[in-house]
Amino acid sequence: MRIYEDLRVVQRRLAVVQTVVAVLLGLVGLYFWNLQVVRGRYFKDLAENNRTRAVIIAAPRGPLLDRQGRVLVENRPSFNVVFTPEHSRDLDETVSRVANVLRVGEGQIRERLARRPVPFRHVVLKTDAALEDVAAVEARRWELPEVTVEVVPLRSYPLAAAAAHSLGRVGEVSERQLRQPEFADLQAGALVGQAGLESQYNRSLMGRDGLRRVIVNSRGLEVDEAERVEPRDGPPLTLTLDAELQKATEAAFQGRSGSAVALDPETGEILAMTSTPAYDPNRFTTGIEAGLWQKLSTDPETPLMNRVIQGVYAPGSTFKVAAAIAGLEEGLVTPSTTVYCPGYYAIYGTVFHCSVPGGHGIVNLHRAIAKSCNVYFYQLGVRLEITRLSAWAKKLGLGSATGVDLPHEASGLMPSPEWKLRVQKVPWYAGETVSVAIGQGQVSVTPLQLARLAAVVANGGRLVRPHLVKSVGGVPLPWEPPLEVGLKPETVRAVREGMREVVAAGTGWRARIAGIEVGGKTGSAQVVARARLARDPKSHKLLPHGWFVCFAPVDRPKIAMAVLVEHGGSGGEAAAPVAREILARYFGKATAVAEASPPVGVTDTDPPVGDEP
Numbered sequence: 001m002r003i004y005e006d007l008r009v010v011q012r013r014l015a016v017v018q019t020v021v022a023v024l025l026g027l028v029g030l031y032f033w034n035l036q037v038v039r040g041r042y043f044k045d046l047a048e049n050n051r052t053r054a055v056i057i058a059a060p061r062g063p064l065l066d067r068q069g070r071v072l073v074e075n076r077p078s079f080n081v082v083f084t085p086e087h088s089r090d091l092d093e094t095v096s097r098v099a100n101v102l103r104v105g106e107g108q109i110r111e112r113l114a115r116r117p118v119p120f121r122h123v124v125l126k127t128d129a130a131l132e133d134v135a136a137v138e139a140r141r142w143e144l145p146e147v148t149v150e151v152v153p154l155r156s157y158p159l160a161a162a163a164a165h166s167l168g169r170v171g172e173v174s175e176r177q178l179r180q181p182e183f184a185d186l187q188a189g190a191l192v193g194q195a196g197l198e199s200q201y202n203r204s205l206m207g208r209d210g211l212r213r214v215i216v217n218s219r220g221l222e223v224d225e226a227e228r229v230e231p232r233d234g235p236p237l238t239l240t241l242d243a244e245l246q247k248a249t250e251a252a253f254q255g256r257s258g259s260a261v262a263l264d265p266e267t268g269e270i271l272a273m274t275s276t277p278a279y280d281p282n283r284f285t286t287g288i289e290a291g292l293w294q295k296l297s298t299d300p301e302t303p304l305m306n307r308v309i310q311g312v313y314a315p316g317s318t319f320k321v322a323a324a325i326a327g328l329e330e331g332l333v334t335p336s337t338t339v340y341c342p343g344y345y346a347i348y349g350t351v352f353h354c355s356v357p358g359g360h361g362i363v364n365l366h367r368a369i370a371k372s373c374n375v376y377f378y379q380l381g382v383r384l385e386i387t388r389l390s391a392w393a394k395k396l397g398l399g400s401a402t403g404v405d406l407p408h409e410a411s412g413l414m415p416s417p418e419w420k421l422r423v424q425k426v427p428w429y430a431g432e433t434v435s436v437a438i439g440q441g442q443v444s445v446t447p448l449q450l451a452r453l454a455a456v457v458a459n460g461g462r463l464v465r466p467h468l469v470k471s472v473g474g475v476p477l478p479w480e481p482p483l484e485v486g487l488k489p490e491t492v493r494a495v496r497e498g499m500r501e502v503v504a505a506g507t508g509w510r511a512r513i514a515g516i517e518v519g520g521k522t523g524s525a526q527v528v529a530r531a532r533l534a535r536d537p538k539s540h541k542l543l544p545h546g547w548f549v550c551f552a553p554v555d556r557p558k559i560a561m562a563v564l565v566e567h568g569g570s571g572g573e574a575a576a577p578v579a580r581e582i583l584a585r586y587f588g589k590a591t592a593v594a595e596a597s598p599p600v601g602v603t604d605t606d607p608p609v610g611d612e613p
Contacts, residue, residue, distance in 0.1 A: 009128055054254070056187075057210030060153035062234030064167060064197065066243040067269075067470065071158065073167055073198075078154035078286075079129040081137055082122040083147050085113060098147055101136050102126050127286040128154055138470070155191065155198075155285045161278040162250045163241065165306035166406065166468060168196020169281035194284070196306070197237065197468060199407050204472050207234035216344075235473030240269035248585035249274045253577045257566040258545075259307035259447045260582065261466075265455035265551060265560040268464030268482065270404070275307040296396040301418045312444040313564065315398070315570065316523030317372045318547045319439025321453060321495060324365060324391035327380045328491040333369030335365045335494040341375035348431035352378055355507075368508030372439050374521060381437020389436065389591045390416040393609050395485055397452045397463050398445050412449060415442040439523060453563035454549040457495050457519070458557035462485030473588070503576075510576040513549060519580070520550030522571035543567040546574030552583055559586055 064073035084090055095113075102125060112123045125147070126133060134149050140278045155170045171194045172570060177183045182203070183192065193202035206558050210231030213472050249272040262271040279296055296304055305311065327333040343359035345352045354360065354374040360367070368376035381389060393399060399414025413419075415436065417428035435441035448466055462482035469477055499519035502508040508520040524544040546568030551557040561579060568574025583589075 009404045014167075017436045034415075039472070041439055057212060057231045058150075058152045059193075059207035059209045059231035060233045061155060061170070061198075061471070062205040062207065063236045065238050066241050066246075067239065067271075068242070069238070070243045072163065072239065072241065072243060074156050074158065075153035076156045077151055078127070079131075079134050080124050080150045080152050081126040081129050081133060081147065082150055083109070083125050084122045085146065094144065094146060097144065098125065101140065101144070101147075106458075122148075122248075131188075145424075146203075157281045159246070160280045160282065163246050163273065164196070164278045164281050165275045165308070166196055166241070166273045167196035167281065168200075169194055169284045170198050171284045183365045191285070195281075195304075196406060196546045197239070200405055201237060201469065201472070205237065208232040213479055229318070237469055239468050240264075240271065240470050241273070241468065242271050245272040245582070245586055246274070248272075249582050250276075252581040253565075256568065256574075256578075257301060258564045258575075258578075259311060259566070260561065260563045260578065261308045261448050261451045261559040262446075262559055262582065262586070263451050263455050263464065263466055265458035265464065265557050266482075268452075268479070269464045269470070270466050270468050271559065271586075273308050273468075275305070275311075277301050279303045279304040287370040306406070306408075307564070307566075308447045309404060309406055311564075312410050312412045312446055313547075314441075314443060314451060314525035314527035315439035315543055316522050316544070316547050317374075317438055318450055318453075318523035318549050318562075318571075319393075319398075319437075319443065319445075320369060320372070320523075321457065321499070321521050321549070322376050322393045322396050322398060323377050323380055323384070323389065323437050324369060324498065325396065325457075325487065325491055326384055326389055327496060328365075329392065329487065330384065330388055332383050333365060333380060335490075335497070338362050338364050339368070339371050339376045339379055343375075343379040345375045345434075347378070347382065347434065348429075350431060350434075352434055365494060366498045368502050369495070369521065370501035370504075372502075372507045377437045378434050381433050382430070384433075384437070385430075386415070386417060386433045386436065388412050389433065393443070395463075398441070398449050400449075402446075402448050402466050404448060404451055405468055407453055409448075410446055412445045413442060440526065447564050450547070450549050451560055454521075454551050454562060455485075455560035456485060457492060457499065458551035460489070460492050461485045487589050496554060499550075503550070507570075507572040508548060508576045510549070510572060511580045511583070513550065513552075513580060513587065513589055514585055516552055516583065516589070517554040518550055518552040518583060519554045520548055520576070522576060523547035523549075524569065524571050543569045546571040548572070548575035548579045550579055550583070552587070559583070 060075045063075070066072055070520055083098060095106055095109050099109055104126065109125060112125065129149070137144070137147055137149050157164070157167065160612050170191045173183055173186050173190045173192045177192065178186065186192065193199035193205065198205065209233060211227070211229040213227040245262065249262070253274065257276055259275040261273045263269065264271060283292060340362050341354055341360040343354050343357050352374065354370055357365055359375070360371050360373045363373050363376050367373070393414045399412045401409045401411045420426060420428050434442050452464060452466060456462065459482070461484065463485055464482045465480055467479055471477060494534065496519055499521055500517060502522065503511050503518045503520045507522040511518050511520055524546055526544045546565040548563045548571050549561065551560040561582065563575040563579045565574040565578060
């Protein structure tokens with residue numbers, strides 16, 4: 001019996017041992033399964049990267065050319081210092097030595113390492129490295145085999161700040177962008193368009209990166225090249241801009257804040273576009289310093305904003321062009337309809353003033369446009385009422401985005417009773433229409449919208465879609481044809497004649513050019529109430545913005561334009577001379593000096609509305 005009892009004890013012990021062995025074997029099998037299946041790709045990559053290294057060959061972005069083929073944006077060769085941490089035996093020591101060699105902070109290197117999305121992908125430690133940095137790295141190839149130098153194309157903007165807002169800028173792809181589908185195939189450190197055309201046409205410009213797969217020895221040094229795929233350059237973009245006209249547009253502002261845009265009135269091609277103050281996009285290509293970014297982003301002059309498409313302003317008296325078209329089309333006035341202007345208009349318990357305290361006397365449509373008579377348009381606005389005035393303004397492209405091929409375009413606002421009830425929860429009052437009729441009150445537009453309005457008058461009643469790109473890689477882009485607004489020929493003739501008189505004998509006389517008939521309209525958009533301006537008349541920031549919209553030659557227009565000088569005061573005094581210089585360059589005039597004094601009875605002033613608070 002005792003023998004059997006001893007045998008049972010042995011059997012129990014043996015079962016425990018067998019169970020333990022089985023569990024251990026199971027754990028070993030599970031571990032092998034984890035190594036070979038779950039983490040198999042990782043160890044395969046690790047083994048492969050012990051002998052090979054993939055080196056990306058960055059594809060040059062496509063150049064940007066003006067309409068004559070002149071280079072506006074190009075690439076230049078530069079050096080990047082890159083680091084592959086998996087090839088380092090002691091990461092902390094390597095980081096310390098690299099920081100000392102490149103004279104950068106260890107924290108900056110570790111931050112870049114932490115942002116790396118996947119293993120075995122190199123990290124750019126220094127972009128556009130100086131030759132002394134390249135020499136320092138190459139001299140230590142045996143000491144620091146994990147640190148190498150790559151030759152990469154770097155974006156270059158020869159015009160610097162000129163046309164910066166339209167051409168745009170590039171910068172490192174952000175973490176937010178990497179999470180978007182459009183950038184999913186990019187790696188951290190890649191340069192992508194961040195503004196302007198560089199952003200709008202980023203995918204077209206990027207091309208396709210190439211690849212070098214090199215064999216390295218045990219120290220990580222390259223010994224052979226196993227595979228090479230050449231990069232494909234991005235295609236060139238041919239723009240509608242004229243480089244010489246662009247330079248003339250920049251020079252015409254002479255340090256003043258504002259914007260200007262010139263169009264081909266038949267096609268909508270943008271010939272020149274400037275927004276000042278601007279910034280130098282070259283400062284962004286290698287990663288902008290935090291201090292400079294802070295300065296640019298908090299600058300009250302907003303140099304990062306493209307005023308042509310993002311600045312929204314009251315149009316001032318330039319809106320009278322739209323009011324005149326609406327009145328003629330609705331049959332409320334004819335070119336010969338007259339109004340008596342005593343210098344003010346009293347209605348709805350408010351006195352609204354005109355530009356001449358003593359008034360313009362009897363004026364018809366042509367004279368009202370030429371002299372910028374507020375009283376005429378006050379009365380026209382009352383007769384039109386806001387519904388018809390708003391509808392025609394929208395037909396003419398005011399208060400809505402133009403569809404230009406640039407990102408982040410603002411729409412402005414053309415108010416209506418429906419809009420006010422929906423947004424402000426109060427009804428529209430008839431007195432508000434008086435202000436809107438001369439471009440004040442709640443109406444707001446962008447300079448590009450006003451340039452398109454000038455183009456409508458210039459081309460006979462067609463609404464063009466402004467655009468900046470003619471072709472991609474030599475293939476023309478199919479832009480939609482102009483939209484017929486449906487204006488009567490006599491309406492166009494009447495408004496053209498009035499705008500011709502503005503420059504010939506009216507408020508825009510400073511835009512005169514010898515041998516070229518210019519049609520235009522001045523405007524002054526108030527930024528504060530008259531009472532506030534009267535208390536501090538010398539404060540530059542309280543002065544109205546000066547507008548001038550125009551086209552030339554009047555009979556067969558080839559160019560339409562809008563110019564805005566911020567806080568310039570009178571549009572005739574501030575904006576018309578800027579337009580004159582731009583037009584003179586466009587028509588090949590060596591000089592464009594206007595007459596020393598205005599025509600008799602003409603004032604440069606397009607005044608505020610009236611006794612509003």
